[in-house]
Amino acid sequence: MRNSKNEAFETIYRQHHPMVLQMCLGFVRGDKDTASDLSQEIFISVWNNLDKFRGASSYKTWIYRITVNTCLHYVKKDKKVRRLSSSEIENQTSIIDTEKTINDNIPKLYNAIGQLKRIDRLLIMMVLENQDYDSIAEVIGINPVNVRVKIHRIKKRLEKILKNNKDE
Amino acid sequence: MSSDFKELQSKWESTKKNSELSTTNFDDLYKKIKIKEKENVFFYYSTIIILLVTLIVISIFFYYVAPVKEMLSRIGAGLMILGLVFRIVIEIRSIHKAKQINILETTLKTADNAIKFHQFRKTIHQVIAPIIIGLYTIGFYMITPEFSLYMKFWNVVLIDISYVVIGLILFFIIRKGVKKEMQKLTDIVKLKNEITD
Numbered sequence: 001m002r003n004s005k006n007e008a009f010e011t012i013y014r015q016h017h018p019m020v021l022q023m024c025l026g027f028v029r030g031d032k033d034t035a036s037d038l039s040q041e042i043f044i045s046v047w048n049n050l051d052k053f054r055g056a057s058s059y060k061t062w063i064y065r066i067t068v069n070t071c072l073h074y075v076k077k078d079k080k081v082r083r084l085s086s087s088e089i090e091n092q093t094s095i096i097d098t099e100k101t102i103n104d105n106i107p108k109l110y111n112a113i114g115q116l117k118r119i120d121r122l123l124i125m126m127v128l129e130n131q132d133y134d135s136i137a138e139v140i141g142i143n144p145v146n147v148r149v150k151i152h153r154i155k156k157r158l159e160k161i162l163k164n165n166k167d168e
Numbered sequence: 169m170s171s172d173f174k175e176l177q178s179k180w181e182s183t184k185k186n187s188e189l190s191t192t193n194f195d196d197l198y199k200k201i202k203i204k205e206k207e208n209v210f211f212y213y214s215t216i217i218i219l220l221v222t223l224i225v226i227s228i229f230f231y232y233v234a235p236v237k238e239m240l241s242r243i244g245a246g247l248m249i250l251g252l253v254f255r256i257v258i259e260i261r262s263i264h265k266a267k268q269i270n271i272l273e274t275t276l277k278t279a280d281n282a283i284k285f286h287q288f289r290k291t292i293h294q295v296i297a298p299i300i301i302g303l304y305t306i307g308f309y310m311i312t313p314e315f316s317l318y319m320k321f322w323n324v325v326l327i328d329i330s331y332v333v334i335g336l337i338l339f340f341i342i343r344k345g346v347k348k349e350m351q352k353l354t355d356i357v358k359l360k361n362e363i364t365d
Contacts, residue, residue: 010194017192018184043197044204049272062272069271069278072359109179119275119362128180140363141274155173162172 009047016063017043023125027071029114030107042070057138064131064139068122112161120154127151212266216259223252236314244310251303258296262289279360286353293346301338305331 020042024035045066053062113121119140126136133151137144230236230245265288269281308331316324 006194006198010192013192013194013197022180022184040197040200044201045271047201048205052272065274066271068275069273072275073269073271073278073282109176109183117362119359125180128177130177139275141276142363158176159172162176 005050009050012046012050012059012063013043016060019129020063020067023067023122023129024071026110026113026125027118027121030110038071038074041074042067045070058135061135061138064126064135068139071122072118108165112158112165115161116154116157120150120157123147123150124154124158127155212263216256216263219252219256219259223249223256226252234315236311238314241311241314244307247303247307247310249307251300251307254296254303255300258292258300262292276360276363279356279363282356283353283360286349286356290346290349290353293342293349297342297345301335301342305335 017039021035021039024038024042025032028034028038042063046063049066053059113124116124123136123140126139131139133144133147136151137147140147226245227249230249236242236245265285269278269285271278273281309328312324312328315327319327
């Protein structure tokens, strides 16, 4: 039976999962398994904190905070090789299948973003997501003017990386 | 740069559209959430449970199995139990500090809280843990003379040697913990500097 929490969560998931997954991919230089793990961690946090959402900011800003903090504090798990049961395999497959629809056309973009500092990757991805400086400042906790200065520097750095990558 | 960035932005958008989900099996996701909740409880409370069980076993041992009679031994048993109680209190405090790292806060605030937590953990590993082990060790060797009255000499020697071995293992575990904590702390301080830079 679906309750209102499930409904709210599923709506948020459908609306924001592509953005979250893509930010994770950009953060981990296109490593799909890690990005999938990360996005899962993020939505588990969304579920666990859904009752705490007070509407002081938009859902999007709220999810950005969870995404940025989870990415920055994520510790990659050691993949332990163990035999999975058939039901586990089924569960894994259905989740991984959804992730496999990701377009592989622009790994170069993830690679370029991945060459930036960790916080810079997330900042530039929020800009790519059309977030304004005020909402980025709200997520990071610094002044919007500082955000503007940072973004300017990051864009220059990214331009240099992309130029170098093209020359290679 | 501006046109290049617009191009980048359109690539970004097109990739995202392609990654939109056709169907999501929420039942699987909820199962994973349940598993994660259990893992979190285990992660937070497993050490406390182990320490509590050890405390109960040691207390029962000294009360029912081998009630020591000499004052020196009683003080020793007290030090061992006190060390464990102190360790449990520290672990509870550590969980409280860990829970203060709230990912709903801003990145800067979260980094600050994470720094406080890892500094606390560093202090535990560098100062508190050696004190607790010291208390426990002193207590252990204070009991040994009375135990030697009831046990064969070689058994006492064996117990004493095995304690040194356990002590060495603990030393390396603590050293590893300190290194890990220092690395995390350095990483987060670096991150904070990058945010405020």
